[in-house]
Amino acid sequence: MRRAFLLIAFLVILCGVLVGWQHRAGNRGRISPPEQVSVNLLRAVQQPLLATGHWLGDVGRVLIGRNSILQQNRELQNRLAYLQNENTRLRRYSRENSELRQLLQLPKPSAGTPVAATIVSFDATDFSRQIGIGIGTSSNVAPKDVVYSAAGVVGQVTKVSSHYCTVLLLTDRQSGVGAITARSGARGVLQGTGSNLCKMQYFDFHSDVRTGDMVITSGDSEIFPHGMVLGSIVKVEKDKTYSRLTAWVEPAVAFDSLSAVWVRTNANH
Amino acid sequence: MATYSNLQSMHQNRPSPVWRAWLLLWVAVALQTTWLAHFSIWGAHLDLPLLCVVSSAMLLGARQGVVFGFIAGLLSGYSAGVSLGSFMISRMAAGGLCGLFDRRFSVDNPLAPPICAAVATLLSHFIFGLMSPASFVFVSWVSDSLLSAALHAILIWPFFAFMQMLVPARSSAY
Numbered sequence: 243m244r245r246a247f248l249l250i251a252f253l254v255i256l257c258g259v260l261v262g263w264q265h266r267a268g269n270r271g272r273i274s275p276p277e278q279v280s281v282n283l284l285r286a287v288q289q290p291l292l293a294t295g296h297w298l299g300d301v302g303r304v305l306i307g308r309n310s311i312l313q314q315n316r317e318l319q320n321r322l323a324y325l326q327n328e329n330t331r332l333r334r335y336s337r338e339n340s341e342l343r344q345l346l347q348l349p350k351p352s353a354g355t356p357v358a359a360t361i362v363s364f365d366a367t368d369f370s371r372q373i374g375i376g377i378g379t380s381s382n383v384a385p386k387d388v389v390y391s392a393a394g395v396v397g398q399v400t401k402v403s404s405h406y407c408t409v410l411l412l413t414d415r416q417s418g419v420g421a422i423t424a425r426s427g428a429r430g431v432l433q434g435t436g437s438n439l440c441k442m443q444y445f446d447f448h449s450d451v452r453t454g455d456m457v458i459t460s461g462d463s464e465i466f467p468h469g470m471v472l473g474s475i476v477k478v479e480k481d482k483t484y485s486r487l488t489a490w491v492e493p494a495v496a497f498d499s500l501s502a503v504w505v506r507t508n509a510n511h
Numbered sequence: 512m513a514t515y516s517n518l519q520s521m522h523q524n525r526p527s528p529v530w531r532a533w534l535l536l537w538v539a540v541a542l543q544t545t546w547l548a549h550f551s552i553w554g555a556h557l558d559l560p561l562l563c564v565v566s567s568a569m570l571l572g573a574r575q576g577v578v579f580g581f582i583a584g585l586l587s588g589y590s591a592g593v594s595l596g597s598f599m600i601s602r603m604a605a606g607g608l609c610g611l612f613d614r615r616f617s618v619d620n621p622l623a624p625p626i627c628a629a630v631a632t633l634l635s636h637f638i639f640g641l642m643s644p645a646s647f648v649f650v651s652w653v654s655d656s657l658l659s660a661a662l663h664a665i666l667i668w669p670f671f672a673f674m675q676m677l678v679p680a681r682s683s684a685y
Contacts (some may be wrong), residue, residue, distance in 0.1 A: 245574075246573065246574055246577075249574060249577065249578070249653050250577060250603070253578070253581045253599075253603060254578065255604075256581075257581070257584075257595075257596055257599045257600060257603075258596070259600075260585065260595060261595050261596040261599075264589075276585075276589075277589045278588075280585065280586055281589065282540050283537070284540060284544065284586065284590065287537070287538060287541035288541050288623070289546060291541055291542065291545040291546060292545050295545060295546050318652070336650070363544045363548075363590065364544060364548035364549070365546070365548065365590070365591055365592070367556070367591045367593075369591060369593055369594055369643070370591060370592060370593045372591075372592050375536075381644040400592075401592070408592050418630065432568050498549050509664070
């Protein structure tokens with residue numbers, strides 16, 4: 243019995259030490275060495291499991307939707323041709339924009355260097371919304387770097403080690419991004435709620451905000467540059483008692499089906 | 512020529528295959544953070560490492576249960592990136608409690624695993640709620656706890672049977 247108590251006391255003390263270690267490393271935007279060992283040990287199994295899962299998912303989708311695949315392929319080819327044309331047009335606009343900016347001598351937004359990364363792990367609990375990606379300080383990734391995909395903003399880097407970093411998703415309760423609506427320019431703060439929707443608050447009560455409006459980053463903070471897509475408004479709530487306007491925003495990125503992301507490094511924030 | 516008593520003592524001195532349970536815990540955490548990350552029934556998540564802790568504790572006793580709970584909490588906490596202490600203490604308590612259970616009831620009783628799984632889930636959620644109250648909205652916490660307990664009570668059977676095949680119960684291993 244005495245040995246059991248000694249064992250429990252030892253484990254509780256060890257628990258306190260590990261929590262303190264993790265907290266201290268977290269404050270400096272780093273991952274503690276025991277956490278690093280744990281992540282590396284798990285990564286050996288996580289990557290093959292994810293790859294197998296994706297492969298099995300693909301096989302399942304092919305088996306289930308065999309009849310519609312040819313039709314879908316034709317539609318995608320048409321869409322690809324359309325997007326290639328649009329891409330050519332946008333490149334031309336971009337060139338023109340750059341020339342006009344030079345003419346107006348406006349400062350260019352700090353673009354940073356995009357680095358591609360694969361997702362190593364998903365957060366499996368209800369308490370936070372995070373993902374782990376397979377690049378770190380060796381690829382010049384630093385805390386607060388913006389993570390995005392083709393659809394829009396995914397989140398920002400919180401902790402970094404040499405070949406791994408954790409990304410706080412837009413939907414996490416601790417996430418907050420300065421945002422504006424693309425149509426009317428109504429300004430607010432987009433906050434995660436821990437669920438699939440985010441909340442946009444601090445509007446002026448008389449702002450012109452409607453369901454379906456696209457929400458983009460305002461560029462007010464040093465972290466997120468102006469104009470990155472965040473999502474679209476699905477519901478607007480007006481509380482006349484407190485003169486409060488709240489919009490519920492569905493993120494543009496489908497976090498559950500992400501497999502790879504871009505990280506904006508060297509952004510000098 | 513080896514006598515029966517010699518053979519029996521050789522059998523008793525054979526090392527216990529507890530390492531298989533550790534390997535299973537490692538795989539369970541990896542599965543939890545990949546395939547099972549998006550698996551939920553009415554909002555309740557299946558917690559495979561917790562099932563592993565419950566099964567290990569029932570088969571190997573309270574002391575092993577506490578140590579399994581500690582490591583499972585450590586790995587889950589590091590994977591989640593938050594509430595490391597809450598994960599470790601809640602899993603340790605669940606492991607210890609289920610380990611004590613085997614002294615009162617036989618682990619071969621088919622009702623033992625689901626009862627242990629449900630109690631361990633409620634206990635770990637309760638401790639988690641006490642240690643990290645900011646992570647919960649009370650109503651959703653209660654409903655999540657009850658749903659998770661029911662889910663774990665159902666899914667513990669196949670997991671426990673698999674664990675029993677890998678690691679014999681303490682009475683036969685020692």
